[in-house]
Amino acid sequence: MRERRRPTGARPAWVPSPQGSGRAFPSQPPAESRPRPRPRRAAPRTTTPTATPTTTPTQRSGMEAEDLQEDLTCSICLDYFEDPVSIECGHNFCRSCLHRSWGPGGGSFPCPECRQPSPFSSLRPNWALARLTERTRRQRQGPVPPGQCGRHWEALRLFCEDDQRPVCLVCRESQEHQGHTMAPIDEASCSYREKLLKAQCSLKDKMKKAMHFQDIEMKNVTEWKEKMTNQRARLSAEFAKLHLFLEEEERLFLQRLSEEEEETKKQQNENTLKLHQKITSLKQLILEVREKGESSTLELLQNPKDVLTRSENQDVDYSPEVLTVKNVCQIPMMKEMLKRFQVAVSVAEDTAHPKLIFSQDGRFVKNGASASSWPLFSSAWSYVSGWRNSQRNAPFMGRFQHLPCVLGKNVFTSGKHYWEVESRDSLEIAVGVCREDVMGLADASEMCPHGGIWAISWGSAGYRPLTGSPGSPTKQEPALHRVGVFLDLGARDISFYSAVDGAHLHTFSCPVSRLRPFFWLSPLASLVIPAVTGGK
Missing domain, CATH: 2.60.120.920 (SPRY domain)
Incomplete structure (x- = not known):
């Protein structure tokens, strides 16, 4: 397609085809997802007569469709008409685009196409053009052919660095991409292909490094598990020895305590036996002294000193021994x-x-x-x-x-x-x-x-x-x-x-x-x- 030049001091505009006519109908609401047409082609730059080439019916049909799309495109926004209006000079624009171009206020304003002054009150809705635009838009809602812009049905020839997507030449001139950095699609494709190849190589190097670290980590984990197993075995063995030692010490302490108990009991039994024997001897001597005292005079005087001497010689001195536990509760460690x-x-x-x-x-x-x-x-x-x-x-x-x-x-x-x-x-x-x-x-x-x-x-x-x-x-x-x-x-x-x-x-x-x-x-x-x- 051929691009139109922007007029000096004005927003981009192209000369539209003659205004449509027909039955009036209400304007259609805007739809962001609707396909957008290609801009209209500029008029030929020369009037030199040239030979008209022979065209086939298919080529003629394509050219007619292209001309129709240009006729249904607003020269300000380069998109399908939305609520189209006609001004006094006969040109058609989107109502919103014209308001933005002229700004607020009343009076007369220059036409964005021919610069002819037109009063603001001359705006008239173009219902026929709106109906034709809507019908054409619905026909274009089918699947977008590969390599074409889904909005303008133009070939994707550029790559927008800011939006990171391919665009057509019409998209480049639209308000959406004003000030964006553009590059030819082939050049951008080669550049990003090289970058992706470098990124792939870098990722492979990083993956190799990560796999190397993974091998080291797995080796460390294996060694750590082995150390933990060995440490657990050593601890179990040491505590098993300690348990045996404590059990043996407990057995020895209990044995010593039992021996001390037996020795003390033996001493107690000996003391009890001595006391019992002493008590028996004293009872016998008491009985003998009583019988001696109750006997007749002649029997009483038969060696009375012997009984008295034996009574005096009886010793009952006894110091009770305080029983203590010699083995204290002294636990090893x-x-x-x-x-x-x-x-x-x-x-x-x-x-x-x-x-x-x-x-x-x-x-x-x-x-x-x-x-x-x-x-x-x-x-x-x-x-x-x-x-x-x-x-x-x-x-x-x-x-x-x-x-x-x-x-x-x-x-x-x-x-x-x-x-x-x-x-x-x-x-x-x-x-x-x-x-x-x-x-x-x-x-x-x-x-x-x-x-x-x-x-x-x-x-x-x-x-x-x-x-x-x-x-x-x-x-x-x-x-x-x-x-x-x-x-x-x-x-x-x-x-x-x-x-x-x-x-x-x-x-x-x-x-x-x-x-x-x-x-x-x-x-x-x-x-x-x-x-x-x-x-x-």
Whole structure:
């Protein structure tokens, strides 16, 4: 097709064919999906007579269809007429295109084709042209032949870089593609074919690299699975050995305990037999003395000194032996297992009794009150077992006022926790856990589970659990200078161990779910909370 040139200072326009005529009918609504016609051809540039070539009927039919399409095309939008109107000079345009070309206002405006002035009031709907345009559009709604524009039925000769699709020459001149970058379709095809070939090569290289990484990953996964299998087997083997070791240790401990039990029972039986024999001998001698005393004078005086001598020589001195269990509950590797739950503990100075002094890091505590300055502390054991302060009902300001105690900063609400406390001298101290509301206690006998304290006290005389019973026996434990406290809030109990050899000392049932470390010191006693060397 041949393109028309735009007039200077005006929008693109082509000279249409003579206006149509016929019966008036309403204009048709716009349809974006309708096929668009080709623009009309320009008039010949020369009037030189030329020989008219012979044309076939098919060629003539195609030329007529092309001429008809040009006659039904608006010279402004290069598309089928939409609501066509005629102006005074006889040219036809889309109503909307003419409004955009002339702009707002009234008066006269130049025709976009011939530049002849036409008043705005001269616009007349061209119903015949609208009907013909609609009928032609419906006939063109069939399948678009390959390589042709679906809107203008022109050959696709260009490629729009902005819209990334082939377009025809008419599309290039339309408002839709104004300012877009165009390239010949063959040139664009070659360019993008080269780019796609390069992209394909690049993707193949990336796929090779990804497959290489996949092989490495699969190899790593295989090696990792093998390592996990080996590690699982080693752990199972080590724990199997450990189970056998613990079972053997349990058997040996139970055997020693049974031997100790048998030995103790044997000693008990021997003592019982001796006492029984002694009682039998005394009964016999009592009977003999009674018979001697009830006999006649002559029989009484027959060697009476013998009976008296034997009576005087009867010795019933007997010291009952305190029965103790020699084999303590010392489980192998208990210390190592407890260390896994070790936590850092320090004292809260704002809860302490005024007589207590501390190190800067809060891990060293000393009771500065001497026995002479505080006579009621002259006996630590008597203090623990029932000393009563005369100021029992005195107010307290969030700290211990009557008992030389202090709480730890830690607040435990769940889990397992372990810490150790060391006595630096032979004076008595007590450690354990307590509720947070015990600072008002004024009676040392309330340092027991009933008073909200679960602790043990120890010193040079041994150790004993603070159960609240006045007759609670003192248990001997050689070289007990460091005690481990193990709090298991899941099991709701607290256990005490010798931190030297892991021997179990005592276990309290502790139903409270919010606890803090507790410390009590006798006069001039001091304690140290060792730094954490492992655990959590």
